Amino acid sequence: MEQIYNFSAGPAVLPQPVLKQVQEELLSYKGSGMSVMELSHRSEWFEEILAGAEVLLRELMGIPDNYKVLFLQGGASLQFTMVPLNLAHSKKAAFVNTGSWSQKAIQEAQKLTEAVVVASSEDQNFHYIPEILEVPKDASYLHITTNNTIEGTAFFDIPQSEIPLVADMSSNILSNDYRVEDFGLIYAGAQKNIGPAGLTIVIVREDLIGQVPDLPVMLDYAVQAKNHSLxxxxxxxAIYVAKLVLEWIKSEGGVTEMERRNREKAALLYTYLDQSKIF
Ligand SMILES: Cc1ncc(COP(=O)(O)O)c(C=O)c1O
Structure with missing residues (x-):
């Protein structure tokens, strides 16, 4: 079988053993006589998959009990809307502008709230992570993009924030050993590090849920949390494949090992680029 090197940011490479298991179970999942794609989302088989995926994600990321894990749709891009809708109760939110995805998050938030940019690296084409000097105390949250997929910069030191920190972790979730307690809310499209496109993960501290009444149901974290993403x-x-990927990450040594491998790969590439006279 022909295999190529896929350097695409997303949908990104899935582990071969996971794809093989998907292939083996494709026509009949665990003796059900049905493909996972055909199983009812209310069946015991699927509820076990969903619960298993959550347990694994909690274990791998060390997610404390006072955080909800939501399995949603709409991509990280829908979170650009859902976060301000659910969290910007004070009608002000603060943002660090570190590149194209931050800019999109800001643009969407501006439609719903006052979006204040508290630090930006736009002056140097987003080549660095800017220092945050002051954050308005009356803002409901501070938003950062932990890894800037297009610009290639990342927050390795997470800023300490008096107001809840919200992170778009779409391109480095499970590949950097962050402490979930440092954040009020983390979101990520699954297609880079977790599984197939179509799944979005939201990890949100319980006290931040349900602050804004009467939101459209599908956009309300409270509704999604109360119904366990169902x-x-x-x-x-996508949730089934994500569960298999999470099992694979655990068997390979967890997030610490993923981070070690990624640093090794990055060093190989950046060392080459740094000594190259062409690039
Ligand atoms: C950091 C970051 N945020 C958001 C997105 C948008 O994600 P989605 O396509 O799931 O909406 C991407 C996609 O590449 C990304 O890299």
Whole structure:
């Protein structure tokens, strides 16, 4: 079988053993006589998959009990809307502008709240992570993009914030050993590090849920949390593959090992680029 090197940011490479297991179980999942794609999302089989994926993610990331884990749809891009809708109760939110994805998050938030940019690296084409000097105390949250997929910069030291810190972790979730307690909310599209496109992970501290009443149901973290991500039909197949990827990450040594491998790969590439006379 022909295999190529896939350097795409997302949908990114999935581990071969996971793809093989998917292939083996594709026509009949654990003797059910059905593919996972055909299983009811209310069946015991699927509820076990969903619960298993959550347990694994909690274990791998060290997610404390006072955080909810939501399995949603709409990509990280829908979180650019859902976060201000659910969290910007004071009608002000603070942002660090570190590149294209931060800018998109800011643009969407501006439609719903006052979005204040408290630090930016736009002056040097986003080549660095700017220092945050002051954050308005009356802002509901401070938003950062932990890894700037297009610009290639990342927050390795997480800023300490008096107001809840919200992170778009789409391109480095599970590949950097962050402390979940440092954040009020973390979100990520699954397609880079967790599984197939179509699944979005949200990890949110319980006290931040339900602050704004009467939101459209599908956009309300409170509704999604109360229904354990089963208010409507979730992306069942993507959640199943994500669970297998999480099992694989655990068997390979967890997030610490993923971080070690990524640093090794990055060093190889950046060392080459640094000594190259062409690049
Ligand atoms: C940091 C970051 N945020 C957001 C997105 C958008 O994600 P989605 O396509 O899931 O909406 C991407 C996609 O590449 C990304 O890299």
């Amino acid at each position: 208010y409507n039909t979730p992306p069942t197949f």
